[in-house]
Amino acid sequence: MLGSKAYVEGMFQKYREIFGPQRKSGARGMREAAGGHLFTARQLSVRVVE
Secondary structure: OEEOHHHHHHHHHHOHHHOOOOOOOOOEEOOOOHHHOOEEOOOOOOOOOO
16 A cells, blocks of 8 residues: 555555554555655565665
8 A cells, every 4th residue: 555644544444454453553654755745554664765
């Protein structure tokens, strides 16, 4: 999942059952992407922009 914070949070709520019970929110900011405007459902650990 990739998109705005609102989009990723919406998909997180829609598919809540596939995430762990301890997880409180869905959106994770991409470290090097678009000035903090892109979010994913997982925290990516590799560089996204070279």
